[in-house]
Amino acid sequence: MDLLTLSDADRAELHRRGFTDDEIATASFRSIQTFTQLEGATAALPGFNASGRYVCQSGLLSFVRTIDGEIVGFQTRSANGYRWASVEGNYRLPNGEPPLVFFSGSTETIYLVEGTSFKPAHVNAKTGAMVVGASGGNWQGSPQQLQELIRRYPDAQYVLLPDAVSVINPHIVPKYRQTAELFEANGSELHFQWWGQLEKDVEGDADEDPSWADGTSLLLASHQNPCHSCRRQVEVQRLIRPSEKCSLVSSSRS
Known part of the structure; x- marks a missing residue:
């Protein structure tokens, strides 16, 4: 290096x-x-x-x-x-999993940020918290690494910071559900930070829009729509079905 x-x-x-x-x-x-x-x-x-x-x-x-x-x-x-x-x-680890990227920091809150470079590094730099990045948001593809993370930090609050538009992306939402299920299966909970990021030109990703820190933490295991008042509610409701166990949800506001 x-x-x-x-x-x-x-x-x-x-x-x-x-x-x-x-x-x-x-x-x-x-x-x-x-x-x-x-x-x-x-x-x-x-x-x-x-x-x-x-x-x-x-x-x-x-x-x-x-x-x-x-x-x-x-x-x-x-x-x-x-x-x-x-x-x-081959870029995978010896256990066959794609590597997650870990940026060390405080562990009271641990953030999950899509990507392995700028985005997780930026959130780590600005918060001082541990950040775990995944290429393409594929945390669920590295279950052994997530299990070890949860084993070491069982009392941490885990918060996923989705990219703008991702909550209405049919390829991304299932990954969030599967990741939430992994956390639940290992005795933890995964939260979703919502700052209104439905449109990239309005609310950016976490490394572009500092307002994410003032957003609402939504538990990824309850049963409501995360976007009660947004104008794309129909698309969100279609993708994030409230009947499913690990839907993205809001317990407070849109």
Whole structure:
């Protein structure tokens, strides 16, 4: 990690996204170019070949850490999107699960934030809380890692911060339900932070809109509609069925 630096362009992009230089250093962002040669690198290191050259996508590099802080991989971001660095095409952990990314911090409240780079790092930097990120919001795809998280921090309040529009996305809502079911099966509860984020150009994601912190915490295991008064209530009601055990719900306001 110490052999890599951060380019001026990538630093400027992080500043644009609201990171300070201290927060950038804490998150350990780096830049990397294809064919970079690193002393001591082998084909066992994700993204590198036997000659010690990096052979994956150039871009802004984000390290992926376990709950113990161990670096187990990384992703790069460029104009082509996010790409996992892999070993022979495999980026998964030895147990077969996709890695979650853990940003250490206080554990009274632990946030679940979609993504493995900017978004979870930003929430971690601004709150000081532990944050657990998942590529594509797929926490339910890594049950052993979630079980270990809950085992270590049984008294934490777990709060998921959904991206804008996601609560009306038919591909995302089932993931939330399955994740909530995993928490319940392991003796915990998962809450959903609602700050009116139905439209991205009105209310942004948690790393874009600081108003999320003033939102309402909704328990993902009761039986009401999370959006009583929003103008897209019909779509939300269709996707988040109140008869289902782990519907997104509101016990207070829309």
